[in-house]
Amino acid sequence: MRSLSYSLAVILQGETTGEETSGIVQKAAETGKEATEEADSILQQALDSFYKGVVGYLTGPQFIGNLILTVLVIVLAVAFYAPPPT
Numbered sequence: 001m002r003s004l005s006y007s008l009a010v011i012l013q014g015e016t017t018g019e020e021t022s023g024i025v026q027k028a029a030e031t032g033k034e035a036t037e038e039a040d041s042i043l044q045q046a047l048d049s050f051y052k053g054v055v056g057y058l059t060g061p062q063f064i065g066n067l068i069l070t071v072l073v074i075v076l077a078v079a080f081y082a083p084p085p086t
Contacts, residue, residue, distance in 0.1 A: 057063055
């Protein structure tokens with residue numbers, strides 16, 4: 001166990017120069033920025049697809065026909081409603 005911790009200390013000492021650390025931080029920042037841009041792109045594509053589908057449905061002939069028929073049924077129900085006799 002002691003040799004393992006000693007080996008780890010030697011590895012860490014060899015890897016902790018200031019120049020290498022700043023390079024790692026810079027690479028991490030670049031990777032984070034790339035990942036964020038990629039996630040934004042995927043989200044934007046998903047939202048565009050969703051909104052196009054919704055608009056396509058709302059402007060489609062089946063929805064417009066159903067809407068007109070629903071209004072017609074409501075108008076006829078109101079026009080021909082006979083209240084019960086008292």
